[in-house]
Amino acid sequence: MSLLDRHRAVMPGWMPLYYGDDALEIVSGSGRRVTDATGRSYLDFFGGVLTTMVGYDIAEISDAVRAQLATGVAHTSTLYLIRRQVELAEKIARVSGIPDARVFFTNSGTEANESALLFATNARRSNQILAIKNGYHGRTFATMAVTGHRGWSSSSLSPLTVHWLASADRLHGRMAGLSDSDLIDAAVDDLREVLATVTAGDVAGLIAEPIQGVGGIVHGPDGLLGAYRKVLAEHGILLIADEVQTGWGRTGEHFWGYQAHGVTPDLITFAKGIGNGFALGGVVGRAEIMNAVPALSFSTFGGNPISAAAGNAVLDYVLSHDLQGNAQRVGSLLLAGLRDLQYDILGEVRGRGLMIGVEFVRPGTSEPDPAATLRVFELCRTGGLLVGKGGLYGNVLRIGPPLTLTEDEAREGLAVLVDAIATADAESR
Ligand code: PLP
DSSP states (O other), X not given: OOHHHHHHHHOOSSHHHHXXXXXXXXXXXXXXXXXXXXXXXXXXXXXXXXXXXXXXXXXXXXXXXXXXXXXXXXXXXXXXXXXXXXXXXXXXXXXXXXXXXXXXXXXXXXXXXXXXXXHHXXXXXXXXXXXXXXXXOOSSHHHHXXXXXXTTOOGGGOSSEEEEEOOOOSSSGGGTTOOHHHHHHHXXXXXXXHHHHHOOSOOOXXXXXXXXXXXXXXXXXXXXXXXXXXXXXXXXXXXXXXXXXXXXXXXXXXXSGGGXXXXXXSEEEEOGGGXXXXXXXXXXXXXXXXXXXXXXXXXXXXXXXXXXXXXXXXXXXXXXXXXXHHHHHHHHXXXXXXXXXOOTTEEEEEEETTEEEEEEBOTTSOOBXXXXXXXXXXXXXXXXXXXXXXSTTSOEEEEOOOTTOOHHHHHHHHHHHHHHHHHHHHHTO
C-alpha cells in the first residue's frame, strides 16, 4: 500500500486534494531545495507554506535547537520561566512597532488569531468583529468565522457576530477596476455603511491581512488600513493585523505588512515563518489589552523551549542577514520577470517582495481559469519547481519561497514558470 493510500485509509481531510494521486513525500531539504522519496529534487518556491522562511537545514537554527535538546529539557510547563521565551518576546516586542508591547506565544497562526480575537472581544466587551471578504485566519470556530473564503469558511457556526467588508480585489467584485484613491474611498464608505447599518458602533475589532495570502495575494493600495483606522478610531474599534504570512520582512519594502499603510495596529498576530518549521505563533500587542485578563495568556506548549530556541535563531538570522532586503531585491527580479510576460491566460501578476500571486484567466476576459492554473502548477512540478495555488476561484499561483532565495535560484525558478505558462497558454487555444 502506498503512503498516500495509507494516509487516505486512516486520516481525514484535505491533503490528498492538493496533489491528488501525485502527493509528494518530502524526505530531506537543504537551502531552498527539497528531495522527495523517489530521490527527485525540487526548488521550493512556496517554502513549505511560507513556513520555511530561512531555508532548509540552516546551521544556526539547527544548532540552537540541538543546544536546547542537549539540556534534556524539551518542555517543562507554563509554570516555570523559560529563558529563550523571554528573550524572544523581548526581541519581538522591540521589532513590533508597538510601544510598550506585550507578547503571548502560541503554537500556530490559528491560535494566534483566536487569542487576538479573545483579547479584543474582552477588552471591548463585545463579540462583534469586522472581517474582510476573501481573508483567511485559521481553523477554529472563531477564526473560521472571520475567514471570508468559501472554500475555508463555515461562519454559520460562529461564536462571533461578524460584519463583512469588501475585499480590495481589483479584478473581481465591487472594487474591480478602481484606481488606488477610488478604491480607498470605496473601502472607507463600505466600512462606514457597515458600521452605521448593522452595528451600533459597538464592535470589538477589525481583523485584516495586509496582503490576503490564501485568498490569492490580494492587497489594497498603500494607506488602506490607515484609512480604515481613522474610522475605527471614532468608535474605539481595535485593529488586528494578521501578519502570519506577511511578517518578518517577506514583503521586502517593510518588515511588517501593516507598515505600508501608515498605521500601527493594536494587536499583531504571527506564526509560520518565525519558527522556520518549528511550531510557533503568537500575538504582540498593546499592554493594556493583553494584560487585562491574565488567564487569556496561558498555553501549555506555546513558546516551548524548543520552538523558542528556533524562533530566536530565526529572528536573529532574518535581522543579521537582512533577509528583508533580500526579499525586496530578489522579489523585484521575480516580479519584473513575471510582469514582462505576455500571455493571454495571464490575468495579473501582483504582490510585494517574496509574496507573489499570478492570476490566470480565460483569454480576453477577467473570468477565472482554475484549469489553466492547475496545469501551470503541475507543469512547474514536472519541471522541478514547487509553487502554491489558491485564491477564491482557485486561479492564482502563489509564490512564497524562503527569504534567502538567491538571484540565480530566482532566475532558475522563473525559467520553469515561464515554460509552464507558455505551454498552458498554447494548450488553452
Ligand atoms: N492567518 C493567515 C494569514 C494564514 O495564512 C494562516 C494559514 O495559512 C493562518 C492564519 C492559520 O495559521 P495555522 O495554519 O498555523 O493555524
